[in-house]
Amino acid sequence: MQIDSVTALAERQRIRSGAYAGQTAGLAPGHVQANLVILPADWAGDFLRFCQANPKPCPLLAVSEVGDPALPTLGKDIDIRTDVPLYRVFRDGEFVEEPTDVRALWRDDFVSFLIGCSFSFEEALLADRVPVRHIAMGRNVPMYRTGIPCVPAGRFKGELVVSMRPLTPRDAIRAIQITSRFPSVHGAPVHFGDPAAIGIRDIANPEFGEAVPVEPGEVPVFWACGVTPQVAIRNARPPIAITHSPGTMLITDLLNTQLAVL
Template sequence: MTTTTPTAAEERLRIRSGAYTGPTAGLAPGHVQANLAILPADWAGDFLRFCQANPRPCPLLAVSEVGDPSLPTLGTNIDIRTDVPRYRVYRDGVLTDGPTDITELWRDDFVAFLIGCSFSFEEALLADGVPVRHIELDRNVPMYETNIPCVGAGRFSGSMVVSMRPMTPKNAIRAIQITSRFPSVHGAPVHFGDPEAIGIRDIADPEHGEAVPIAAGEVPVFWACGVTPQVAIRNARPPIAITHSPGAMLITDLLNTHLSVL
């Protein structure tokens, strides 16, 4: 008996129905996944400039029309109000809720920003034989808030969030080569080695995601992460903002292979 892997559209419908509310790593292999930030229109201009000024952590894939929950450039029949497994709701910069559906919160002045996700380059790493620890352990990738400053834009500012994957030095070098071909999903690492050098006090205690073990002979390798806007939103304190829950992404119809620049 053979089984078929669900398509991106099928996974979105499963999420929309409420049947799946967990991390999306590994779902719909081959397809681009996206981080999310939703803001009122009068905050959207500043946020757009923040993303443009910080392309490593905030590589934009799409921006919705005002009040329109569809993202036609990312896939057919997408509804950003229902198609992310779990959301985060911020009010005045404070996280207040984590719903699985934001239909009742949706407003006619909302603008949705979709930002590239490292899950795309992980597929390229695995295809080249570079192991990815959190996938091996079926965990959410560990994410850390750092002291690396982002470029401020209008009301938005903050420090970079990074995701971490432990690797042998040989695999780290290969990972740098591979991920540098994917600038629209964070590109090459921003740091490797000593976590304290970028303000991470305890590598075993990530602010987001789940910790993974670092074996003897391995070094932690850090990539810019699309959770960075959540720090900027906390700092800017808009009256309302909605993001994805870290690791729970929008699955698009775009193919990862189309993002490579080489």
């Protein structure tokens, strides 16, 4: 598999041009993808503390300078206003629109937070022949709201969101071992087995993403998810917030191998 920064840059340019607005799982193999939260500067301190208090769902990869859409530590020529396939806009905590470009909404006081994404450890799972069903089916990963409270910080609070991958017990053990090496992209699972034990009512109906079947002999395995901040935003009700649409990430020039902890 060829891995270079041109691949990631080419995908960002394709997204920026409007030629692609879908999910990013499997794009630019080998490259780190990131969840996004954009907030006004006077809300940024509280959100930074929320991420620090909840590193499993909110592992920070980068924070921008105030008003600057570039993220030089994550890649060449990144423009966070255009380089995510699909954004979500919240006003006073309410979801209002899902544009492909947020240049018209940009403000000089915006701060961007980029958060690690489980798409990075999926590559390591596949390399070790641990199957990832939503990729095999060409679907977005299923994501669920749980009853597990995050640690509140300032105005931000809410329940943990998790992503799910069904695995045999043998593959689940291996997946725990593999993903434990990637704490900056959510790390080891937070739960496996009975969904009701963490407050999930219906495994067949995820709140975000797309459902995948759990076959006989498999167990659902749940990882902390970078959609968690969107629940906290609804609760905090900032005047405006911009996030990625679940499953549509920023593709960075960083390599997944750079995030592994030996």
